[in-house]
Amino acid sequence: xxxxxxxxxHHTSEAAAKQLRRRRFAxxxxxxxxxxxxxxxxxxxxxxxWTVIGNATGVVREHYVTLPVALPADEIDPDNMIAxxxxxxxxxxxxxxxxxxxxxxxxxxxxxxxxxxxxFELREEVVKDNSLIGQRIEYRFLASDVTDLYLKxxxxxxxxxxxxxxxxxxxxxxxxxxxxxxxxxxxxALPLIQAELxxxxxxxxxxxxxxxxxxxxxEERLLEATEExxxxxxxxxxxxxxxxxxxxxxxxxxxxxxxxxxxxxxxxEFFPSLxxxxxxxxxxxxxxxxxxxxxxxxKPVEVTGALAEGDYQFFMNARGEVTRKIKDNHVIWVxxxxxxxxxxxxxxxxxxxxxxxxxxxxxxxxxxxVGSALTMLVTFFxxxxxxxxxxxxxxxxxxxxxxxxxxxxxxxxxxxxxxxxFGLLGLSVFLGVFGVPRSxxxxxxxxxxxxSLPTIIIASRAAIRAVPPxxxxxxxxxxxxxLQTSFHHVLPLAMPGILTGSIIxxxxxxxxxxxxxxxxxxxxxxxxxxGIFDSASVLPVQVFRWADLPERAFEARxxxxxxxxxxxxxxxxxxxxxxxxxxxxxx
Amino acid sequence: MATATKKSxxxxxxxxxxxxxxxxxxxxxxxxxxxxxxxxxxxxEAIKGVDVNIPEKAxxxxxxxxxxGKSTFLRAINRMNDTIDICRMTGLIELDGQxxxxxxxxxxxxxxxxxxxxxxPNPFPKSIYDNVAYGPKIHGLxxxxxxxDDLVEWALQRxxxxxxxxxxxxxxxxxxxxxxxxxxxxxxxxxxxxxxILMDEPCSALDPIATDRIEDLxxxxxxxxxxxxxxxSMAQAERVSQKTCYFHLGHLVEQxxxxxxxxxxxxxxxxxxxxxxxx
Numbered sequence: 001x002x003x004x005x006x007x008x009x010h011h012t013s014e015a016a017a018k019q020l021r022r023r024r025f026a027x028x029x030x031x032x033x034x035x036x037x038x039x040x041x042x043x044x045x046x047x048x049x050w051t052v053i054g055n056a057t058g059v060v061r062e063h064y065v066t067l068p069v070a071l072p073a074d075e076i077d078p079d080n081m082i083a084x085x086x087x088x089x090x091x092x093x094x095x096x097x098x099x100x101x102x103x104x105x106x107x108x109x110x111x112x113x114x115x116x117x118x119x120f121e122l123r124e125e126v127v128k129d130n131s132l133i134g135q136r137i138e139y140r141f142l143a144s145d146v147t148d149l150y151l152k153x154x155x156x157x158x159x160x161x162x163x164x165x166x167x168x169x170x171x172x173x174x175x176x177x178x179x180x181x182x183x184x185x186x187x188x189a190l191p192l193i194q195a196e197l198x199x200x201x202x203x204x205x206x207x208x209x210x211x212x213x214x215x216x217x218x219e220e221r222l223l224e225a226t227e228e229x230x231x232x233x234x235x236x237x238x239x240x241x242x243x244x245x246x247x248x249x250x251x252x253x254x255x256x257x258x259x260x261x262x263x264x265x266x267x268x269e270f271f272p273s274l275x276x277x278x279x280x281x282x283x284x285x286x287x288x289x290x291x292x293x294x295x296x297x298x299k300p301v302e303v304t305g306a307l308a309e310g311d312y313q314f315f316m317n318a319r320g321e322v323t324r325k326i327k328d329n330h331v332i333w334v335x336x337x338x339x340x341x342x343x344x345x346x347x348x349x350x351x352x353x354x355x356x357x358x359x360x361x362x363x364x365x366x367x368x369x370v371g372s373a374l375t376m377l378v379t380f381f382x383x384x385x386x387x388x389x390x391x392x393x394x395x396x397x398x399x400x401x402x403x404x405x406x407x408x409x410x411x412x413x414x415x416x417x418x419x420x421x422f423g424l425l426g427l428s429v430f431l432g433v434f435g436v437p438r439s440x441x442x443x444x445x446x447x448x449x450x451x452s453l454p455t456i457i458i459a460s461r462a463a464i465r466a467v468p469p470x471x472x473x474x475x476x477x478x479x480x481x482x483l484q485t486s487f488h489h490v491l492p493l494a495m496p497g498i499l500t501g502s503i504i505x506x507x508x509x510x511x512x513x514x515x516x517x518x519x520x521x522x523x524x525x526x527x528x529x530x531g532i533f534d535s536a537s538v539l540p541v542q543v544f545r546w547a548d549l550p551e552r553a554f555e556a557r558x559x560x561x562x563x564x565x566x567x568x569x570x571x572x573x574x575x576x577x578x579x580x581x582x583x584x585x586x587x
Numbered sequence: 588m589a590t591a592t593k594k595s596x597x598x599x600x601x602x603x604x605x606x607x608x609x610x611x612x613x614x615x616x617x618x619x620x621x622x623x624x625x626x627x628x629x630x631x632e633a634i635k636g637v638d639v640n641i642p643e644k645a646x647x648x649x650x651x652x653x654x655x656g657k658s659t660f661l662r663a664i665n666r667m668n669d670t671i672d673i674c675r676m677t678g679l680i681e682l683d684g685q686x687x688x689x690x691x692x693x694x695x696x697x698x699x700x701x702x703x704x705x706x707x708p709n710p711f712p713k714s715i716y717d718n719v720a721y722g723p724k725i726h727g728l729x730x731x732x733x734x735x736d737d738l739v740e741w742a743l744q745r746x747x748x749x750x751x752x753x754x755x756x757x758x759x760x761x762x763x764x765x766x767x768x769x770x771x772x773x774x775x776x777x778x779x780x781x782x783x784i785l786m787d788e789p790c791s792a793l794d795p796i797a798t799d800r801i802e803d804l805x806x807x808x809x810x811x812x813x814x815x816x817x818x819x820s821m822a823q824a825e826r827v828s829q830k831t832c833y834f835h836l837g838h839l840v841e842q843x844x845x846x847x848x849x850x851x852x853x854x855x856x857x858x859x860x861x862x863x864x865x866x
Contacts, residue, residue: 400672470709474772476670478722478779479699488721489711 056563058556062348062361063143063151065114065337069093071126073134081127086119090141098333100299106329113333114141117362142350143343145360145553147334150326151343154552156319158275158335161188163314167276167307168292174300176283179276179307180292183262186285189316190263192272196320197258204251211244264288269321273328278303278312282332298332325552351560355526356537356545360553363546365564367528371441371521371536372510372568378445378532379452379509384502386449387456388491391498394457395464396486415454422451423518431519439520439535447515452505459501463494495583503576507569513540539565612830612844615642618783618813619664624678626659626668633659635837636678641783641830646805646814648828648845650821652860655834657817658706661785664815665701666694682783699726702776706788708768710760710775715752718760718771719743722779738778746774747804766797773804777812784808786816790823802827821861825849833857 010016069089076084094110095101101110118141125139126132149155168180218237225233257263266287267274274285281301287294321328337343354364390411398404426447430436436443467490475485491498516522522541529536537545539561546558619641626634634656641647649657659668666687668674680687687697699722710718719739722728729735739756743749748770752763760771769789776784786805790798805814805827818824824831825845832842833854841848841857852858 468709470705470707471711472670473667473703473705474709474711474775475721476667477665477698477703477705478725478775479695479697479702480721480725481695484725488725493712 052559052562052566055556055559058149058152058154058553059348059351059560061152061345062350063148063343063345064140065143065147066138066140066342066344067093067097067114068136069122069139070096070136071133076126076133078130078133081123084123084126086123086126087116090114090119090122093139093141098336101329101333109327109330110333112144113147113330113337115144115359115361117357117359118142140344142361145551146326146330148361149553150331150334151338151345155324155326155331156317158315158317158331161185161314161316163309163312165309167278167312169303169305169307170292172303174297176286176294176296177303178289178292178294183288183290183292185314186263186274186288186293189272189274190261192318193263194258196270197254197263201251201254201258204247204254208244208247208251211240211247214240215244264290271320273317273319273321273331275315275317275328275332276312277315278307282336284328298329299336351557355528356524356542357526358524360549360551360557363554363557365539365542365557365561367525368537368539368542368561369564369568371444371525371529372538372565374441374529374532374536375444375448375538376506376510376572378441379448380502380506382446382449383452383456383505383509387453387502387505388460388498390453390457391460391464392486392491395461396482396490411454411457415458418514419451419512420514420518422447423515425450426515427518437533437535439523439525439537440533441529441536441538442532443519444516444521444536444538445532447519448509448512451512451515452502452509455505455508456498456502459504460494460498463497463501464490466497467493492583496580499576499579499583503573507572510538510569510572511540511565513544516541539568612642612645612647613640615645617641618643618683619815620679620681620684621660621664622679622681624660624663624680625676626656626663627675628671629673633837634663637834637839639832639839639842641813641815643813644809644811645830646809646816646828647830647832648824649815649817649832649834650819650824650860651834651840653819654836656837657834658787660834661787661815661817664783664785665698665703667698667703669694699779700781701783701785702779702781704769704772704776704784704786704789707792708765708772710763710768710771712759712761714757715760715763715771716756719774719778722775726779728778728780742774742778743771745777745808746770747800747807748774764797766793766800769793769797769801770804773801773808777808781812783813783815786814788817788819791819798823821849833860835860 070092071089075089091111094113095107098110101107121142122139143151146155164182164185166181169177170180171178215237218233218240222230222233222237257265267285275298276283276285276295279301280299281303282298283295284298285293286296317328317331326334334343350362351364353366354362355367357363394404394408426443430443430446431438436446471489471493472485475489476482480488516538521537522545523535523537524545525535525537527534543558543561543565546554546561617640619639621637621639621641624634624637625632637656637660649661651657662668663676664680664682664687668676676688682697682700686692711721713721716739719742720735723735723738729738740749740753743752748767751767752771760768763771769792773784773789790801793801802823805816808814816824816827828845830842831845831848833840833848833852833856835856841852841854848857849861852861
């Protein structure tokens with residue numbers, strides 16, 4: 001800013017200049033605060049969207065496992081399809097594809113490769129086409145949530161490592177083999193192993209400190225010990241000191257091992273998983289020795305003699321088995337299926353068309369979305385007319401007296417009542433007295449309508465009050481009645497403001513969970529609601545329920561449900577903006 | 588809500604009688620007769636006992652300094668004060684011999700007979716056509732669309748606006764210039780076919796050329812309507828009106844033929860005001 005030159009002497013004094021500087025700085029500061037505030041809120045918004053959308057991307061695709069499945073005619077009665085054991089048929093299909101899986105536990109684990117709901121879909125397929133009975137078909141089974149997450153890279157990936165030279169199979173049986181080879185083979189895993197060793201050393205340090213503390217406590221007790229207790233306390237001290245010394249020694253050993261340029265020892269489930277794939281079989285490294293290592297079969301194969309460099313592949317999953325839900329044998333099955341081209345994926349339409357499910361891979365948002373839409377319809381058709389008419393009456397017709405003042409104060413107070421109170425009211429009055437069906441959009445809609453009414457009334461009154469009185473005078477002066485004045489002139493002009501207020505109230509109602517908990521809309525409801533009397537869930541409640549479930553795959557579904565909720569909101573607001581523009585008039 | 592009671596207010600002061608001239612307008616038939624009209628805003632008495640005759644098919648001007656109650660009295664004539672909660676009124680106002688504050692009277696019907704034009708042009712935010720057609724529509728003045736079209740054209744012609752807007756009847760009335768908007772408001776009032784038109788400082792927001800057009804219009808409207816105009820411009824009162832009433836602090840100080848009032852005011856306060864010593 002350049003100073004204006006032709007200033008009178010009154011404006012060029014030191015005090016005037018100081019005042020000017022102060023004023024300019026104050027303006028600059030205010031602008032800076034504004035920019036900073038906008039920047040911070042923008043940053044918060046971007047972070048929110050980034051996190052939510054980032055988490056939600058896990059839902060975009062779903063995986064399928066194609067397996068040959070026999071549909072024996074003697075097990076499926078076309079007239080009594082319910083009785084047929086399609087779950088067994090699906091399990092049989094898996095087992096016949098993986099004949100090497102034998103143990104009881106392993107067999108059960110194998111069933112987890114595909115979704116437990118896939119059998120029901122197979123049944124529906126067969127119900128649709130009875131001619132399939134007695135045939136052997138290739139069927140696309142929906143992958144289980146764990147399989148799906150592994151395929152999306154949630155549990156680490158099987159990375160192919162460089163194989164170095166030949167492996168000498170020294171001993172082999174049906175459980176595994178001992179091999180000799182270049183110790184450098186394990187070099188890629190070394191940093192991870194060292195990190196794990198240091199972690200163990202740290203844990204042992206902690207243990208040693210605890211024991212040292214115990215020793216000190218007992219030494220203090222020893223000072224006051226009687227003859228009888230002395231022996232016992234001394235025993236405690238010795239034992240604890242021994243434990244402490246062992247822990248310290250072990251920790252030192254781990255630290256020393258972590259500094260070595262190679263690791264020799266057992267490979268337990270805390271270390272990264274290392275695999276050797278040879279001749280179609282898989283073996284997991286269980287121990288690294290001076291000359292090579294020991295491997296246990298995950299998928300057995302007969303190997304003898306030497307494996308030349310090209311005959312085997314060496315894989316590593318950087319995450320130890322304990323840190324992931326998917327176990328190593330499951331990984332190997334999925335990898336085999338993938339190598340056979342039996343795994344494919346497609347866009348996850350299921351998420352947008354299915355109702356809720358206990359199985360994350362089958363759970364969808366459509367039920368909650370329909371429930372929310374129905375609830376919002378009920379809310380709107382109750383709250384909007386009642387709210388707008390109340391506002392018109394209070395603004396245009398009601399006399400100003402103690403009663404209307406009382407009503408006004410109460411409306412303002414109702415807007416601040418915690419929403420769960422409305423839920424309690426709905427439970428005791430609408431469900432209890434009027435017998436509105438529990439969990440139904442009707443009940444939810446009524447409760448949310450009560451909740452949004454004060455907001456709608458307050459916003460509508462403000463909008464009506466903002467209509468210039470000259471418009472009312474003009475209409476009244478022409479001989480229009482007060483009713484005609486209100487409905488022909490005031491209401492159309494107030495409509496944009498009324499709609500804005502109503503949409504804010506509706507958006508608030510859409511995101512409300514607490515009052516719906518009271519009227520049973522938190523129930524686990526699989527079916528898509530058919531109408532306002534059906535049991536239903538709503539989007540925020542769905543988010544709330546999924547966020548609570550332990551399955552990892554629900555994490556992405558929760559985020560995706562939030563995205564759907566936000567999109568629903570944006571669409572609703574877009575509708576409001578559209579309506580506003582249509583009603584907006586200048587005066 | 589304003590309530591009309593025949594009873595006088597409890598503390599009755601001696602009425603301030605307006606000075607009267609022997610005049611031409613007194614011999615004309617009266618359209619509106621007001622007797623001892625008091626108007627209160629809550630406890631504040633804005634009109635303190637006004638008696639006036641408003642001659643038929645003539646222009647009566649209300650003049651006086653700001654806050655003297657001209658507009659309040661004007662609004663009492665078509666019961667627009669009813670819309671103000673705290674406003675009360677006592678006394679008698681008769682239109683064609685009928686008490687307009689009779690509880691049996693529907694103010695809506697009264698306002699159809701007594702149209703009003705306001706200080707600030709206030710067209711509805713609708714098309715020019717809808718602005719004019721609204722009154723006839725709500726009163727059911729026409730039975731067919733073509734009748735309505737004719738009525739709208741007639742009203743716009745009466746208001747001298749037809750030639751300017753006939754090609755853009757569907758455009759918003761708010762898009763017109765200030766003077767045009769005020770003539771649209773006059774056309775809107777005329778379209779209801781009242782017998783009286785009240786004008787509350789209709790030219791105060793307009794430039795001299797637009798004012799001139801409105802004044803010409805007032806001359807023409809006099810043939811068919813009884814007009815009452817509140818104005819701050821003494822020159823305007825002199826130009827357009829036949830009768831002038833001078834209000835001062837809620838009293839009707841002087842009334843009479845415009846020519847006489849402006850030539851030879853009887854009351855000192857009127858004289859001071861008209862000759863520019865106050866106000």
